[in-house]
Amino acid sequence: MNGQFFISLLNPGIGLLFAIAFFLLWLNRRERYVAYAAGAYTASAIAFLIQDVGPVLPMELQRLPANLGFLATGVLFAAAIIKRYGLPIPWRAMAVTTAISISVFTWFLLVQPSIAARILSISIGAGLIAAMIVKSLWPIEKPYLIDRVLFWVAAISALNLIIRPIVLLSLVGGFDNYVGFQQSVYWTTVQFSQAMVSIIAAISLMVAVAIDQIAELRRQADDDNLSGLLNRRGFEAQAGAALRRCIDEHTPVALMIADLDHFKRVNDNHGHAVGDAIIAAFGAHVRAIGPADMIAGRIGGEEFALLVPGASIETARQLAEAVRTGLQAACADRIPARLCPTTSIGLAIGVPGTTLSALMQEADQALYEAKRTGRNRVRTFTPKPVRLAAGGS
Numbered sequence: 001m002n003g004q005f006f007i008s009l010l011n012p013g014i015g016l017l018f019a020i021a022f023f024l025l026w027l028n029r030r031e032r033y034v035a036y037a038a039g040a041y042t043a044s045a046i047a048f049l050i051q052d053v054g055p056v057l058p059m060e061l062q063r064l065p066a067n068l069g070f071l072a073t074g075v076l077f078a079a080a081i082i083k084r085y086g087l088p089i090p091w092r093a094m095a096v097t098t099a100i101s102i103s104v105f106t107w108f109l110l111v112q113p114s115i116a117a118r119i120l121s122i123s124i125g126a127g128l129i130a131a132m133i134v135k136s137l138w139p140i141e142k143p144y145l146i147d148r149v150l151f152w153v154a155a156i157s158a159l160n161l162i163i164r165p166i167v168l169l170s171l172v173g174g175f176d177n178y179v180g181f182q183q184s185v186y187w188t189t190v191q192f193s194q195a196m197v198s199i200i201a202a203i204s205l206m207v208a209v210a211i212d213q214i215a216e217l218r219r220q221a222d223d224d225n226l227s228g229l230l231n232r233r234g235f236e237a238q239a240g241a242a243l244r245r246c247i248d249e250h251t252p253v254a255l256m257i258a259d260l261d262h263f264k265r266v267n268d269n270h271g272h273a274v275g276d277a278i279i280a281a282f283g284a285h286v287r288a289i290g291p292a293d294m295i296a297g298r299i300g301g302e303e304f305a306l307l308v309p310g311a312s313i314e315t316a317r318q319l320a321e322a323v324r325t326g327l328q329a330a331c332a333d334r335i336p337a338r339l340c341p342t343t344s345i346g347l348a349i350g351v352p353g354t355t356l357s358a359l360m361q362e363a364d365q366a367l368y369e370a371k372r373t374g375r376n377r378v379r380t381f382t383p384k385p386v387r388l389a390a391g392g393s
Contacts, residue, residue: 010195012053015045018202025209033083037205040076043069044198059110067105067122071098074129077201081150082136084208090132101125119165127161130154146211149204157197164193224298226276227283235297239307240356242295246309253350254316256306257363258282258323261342261375263302270339275302277334278341285330289322305360313349313380320345320378342376349381 022038047069054062075094082089104121108114133154142148222234230238239255246253260266260278267275279302286296286306295307306323308316324343331341346367348359362381370379 009053010192011048011198012045014195014198014202015041015043015048018198019045021202021206025206029209029213031084031209031212033080034209036076036080036083037202040073040080041198041202043076044073047073061109063109063118064102064106067118068098068102070122071101071125071129074126078129078133078154080205081133081154084205084212085137085140087136087140090136093132094129097125097128123161123165127158130158130161134158144211146204146207150208153197153201153204157201160193160197224283227279227298227304228287229283229304230295230297232297232299235295235299235305235307236356239295239297239305242293242307242309243350243354243356243359246350247352247354250352251310252312254308254311254313255348255350255356255359255363256308256316256320256323256345257299257360257367258304258306258320258343258345259367259371260302261344261371266339266341270336274335274339278331281331281334282327282343285326286323288330289326290319305363313347316347316349317378317380320347324376324378344370344375345378346370347378347380 019038019041022034022041026034026038047066050062050069051066054066056062075098078094079089079091101121101124105118108117108121131154134151137147137151137154142151222230222237224231224234229235243253260282263275263278266278279298282304283296283298286294286304290296290306291308291311293309295309297305299305306319308319311319324345327343328340331339335341344367346363346365346369348362348366350359366379366381370377373379
């Protein structure tokens with residue numbers, strides 16, 4: 001065995017290792033984009049094995065499945081990255097590109113043999129598929145460094161696949177046979193550059209999977225499954241940060257605390273399943289009518305908090321009334337028809353220097369007033385007037 005043979009095992013070995021790694025990740029996460037990545041590296045390993053290690057078939061026909069495998073690698077890896085962002089995968093465009101590329105390759109394999117033309121047909125096809133990742137990711141926000149890394153890995157791969165063969169073939173010329181091709185500077189460059197790109201791409205996507213896993217764990221820690229809102233921990237963390245931003249930017253902010261009226265009586269008379277249905281309906285109702293930047297959480301058994309950045313007192317009152325008056329309709333198909341759930345809401349407006357704790361205390365006082373005056377109503381916190389001590393003469 002010579003050194004060339006071991007070099008030929010480099011890419012299949014890398015592909016196989018990463019295929020196994022992504023498969024194990026998929027067993028843990030069951031995300032489709034992780035399965036696509038496992039498929040991409042499996043296709044890469046098989047393609048390189050057929051190309052460099054497999055038996056030579058008549059008319060070099062082993063080149064056809066090998067290069068189809070290379071294109072499948074590009075398609076599946078593109079699908080993995082695009083699917084991670086929940087974007088539509090351009091299956092049709094990739095299929096058309098693959099079909100044209102492999103058709104041109106077959107022509108220059110069987111009809112008008114040309115190694116250089118075959119190289120260009122597959123490399124440019126794979127480069128166009130990589131460019132589809134760039135096109136898909138270009139307009140979306142990239143909040144994390146890894147998002148930008150994935151974008152640039154795709155961009156560099158596209159440029160490498162399209163420009164590299166044109167430049168190198170123009171420098172070294174064509175190839176008379178595959179022996180000269182596999183011993184050429186071009187093929188050595190392909191072997192090592194492909195290995196580097198495969199490693200960087202795999203590590204980048206694995207980091208992305210890890211970030212997604214951490215984000216999911218954080219959501220699980222911060223979410224209330226019954227209401228579909230944040231739990232108290234998640235609400236206080238997000239609402240505190242949003243309140244500080246509003247105070248720093250001198251924008252208005254409103255906080256509402258809502259409490260389901262006579263909730264213990266509902267559980268006692270109708271069962272906890274009905275009480276749970278009301279909580280779930282309240283959460284769905286709030287999510288449906290609240291603004292996109294609203295932060296809502298279930299902070300107690302039947303108590304909820306809603307922080308609305310940018311809301312004036314009038315806007316906040318209108319939202320609070322919509323929450324109150326729409327609750328019964330939101331619960332209509334979930335609970336017994338004779339049951340009419342209501343909610344009381346306390347409202348407070350943030351002022352410079354306000355902390356979340358102080359704002360919640362003010363909203364709590366307003367909620368207490370709403371309950372004291374009959375429930376099923378909205379009350380706004382009003383600071384008590386300051387009494388000045390009588391001055392002596």
